[in-house]
Amino acid sequence: SGSGNSNxxxxxxxxxxxxxxxxxxxxxxxxxxxxxxxMYQYEEAMNDINRAIESMNEEKIEPKYFHxxxxxxxxxxxxxIKAIINFTKALQYNKTDINFFISHGICNxxxxxxxxxxxxxxxxxxxx
Numbered sequence: 774s775g776s777g778n779s780n781x782x783x784x785x786x787x788x789x790x791x792x793x794x795x796x797x798x799x800x801x802x803x804x805x806x807x808x809x810x811x812m813y814q815y816e817e818a819m820n821d822i823n824r825a826i827e828s829m830n831e832e833k834i835e836p837k838y839f840h841x842x843x844x845x846x847x848x849x850x851x852x853x854i855k856a857i858i859n860f861t862k863a864l865q866y867n868k869t870d871i872n873f874f875i876s877h878g879i880c881n882x883x884x885x886x887x888x889x890x891x892x893x894x895x896x897x898x899x900x901x
Contacts, residue, residue, distance in 0.1 A: 779812065799828045803825040809821060822842045826839070857881065860873060874897045
């Protein structure tokens with residue numbers, strides 16, 4: 774079946790990356806999580822993104838991991854509170870990524886926090 778092929782592809786990809794000593798496990802997990810996300814397998818994606826965040830080196834925080842987790846919270850069960858917590862965390866580490874502000878602003882709209890959303894979108898305009 775089609776999903777069997779993608780599962781074996783994912784398995785071979787992660788085994789290859791694990792054998793390669795130059796690749797950090799958090800990056801491998803993040804990349805596999807993004808693949809699952811592209812295949813609409815959000816629960817599997819969330820598992821990998823959570824593991825990527827847990828195994829991330831404290832000296833090399835990856836804001837995009839938190840951003841991706843926020844998006845997954847939105848997709849899996851419309852949990853906008855957990856989503857905005859993750860978007861906020863991403864913005865703590867990177868205050869110039871327009872995508873982070875867009876996600877944060879949209880989430881604020883979903884939470885009916887219109888003033889906060891306006892501030893997010895104003896920030897985007899000032900960054901451009």
